[in-house]
Amino acid sequence: MPPVGRRERNKQEKLDRITAAAQELFAERGVDEVTTQEIADKADIGAGTLFLYAKSKGELLLLVQNSGYAEALVEGRSAAERIPDVLDAVLAIVRPVVECNRKQVDNGRTYLREIVFGDPAEPHHRDALALTVQTEEAIADVLRRDERFSADDAAALAHIVSAIMFLSMAATINRTNPINDVVQEIRDQVRALLRG
Template identity: 60%
Template structure:
């Protein structure tokens, strides 16, 4: 007989409610003003908590950005996985997946670029950073699956190529030269590069 999950206690419910308020406040303020223009005090005030409490959930503003963007990235990855089903070729499948990530990352361009920097240079022992890296790994796994299924690439090679695909995507998203580019222009650049590395 399956064991039903126990309801959360009051303390855990309070912690979850605070986390949700922090995430909502940071998400709104970052989207409206950009991460560089928002202070932790503003986020704490908007979440109706003290700054000391805020730092229990995220030690730095960079970690707060990771907390917020991880949720958006995970949702974008799910949309991308679903979009792959409407494509036929490996290249189109990868681009359908990547397009959702690009759109998510560029809702607020500087926030997206800062998120990528935090992902690369942040503290890997910090839980929000570890979660970001986990989502990247899931993205690479999804790319590898497309390569195996649609381009008949062996699994080990597909995993290596998926890492290259990820590097191409993140480099194009982070590059200063692309700050003013449209999402479609960035996707066109990515398409050209992916077409060049796909097995013939």
């Protein structure tokens, strides 16, 4: 692999500064209370430069949240491999994703809205959609352990589990609920689904 050139290093450095600035400001005040100009100022770049890396505040949130989601998914997959019970293994994948999403509840809910309604042509949105597909694949892998489910059934059920997880995390009624309550709600629904 050839060494990375100065231009690419500079682009990566700017992206890292933008990500760190957005992450810090979003964590402090929430995505709705932060302006793109504040992020640009904190990252020590111009607003025009900021929009070369993310075209909107929603895309900036996707950029920030995607890395946490990816780490949560790795953690969940790893945990699921060690758990023989199918329901418990599915929940081992789900729990870290819920925990990641609930670090700042309003940011997490906005992130979910961006995934569903954002522009799939934008790179950070594409990354978020890829993470949702990877989540469903991980869940389907676990469901295929149960001989009742064909590969097609496991994939369809994984899609339903993903929808349950997203709705439980996004629902206004769950906005103030602790993580354990949200995970329990998901568990109850998935248990009923798998029994059916």
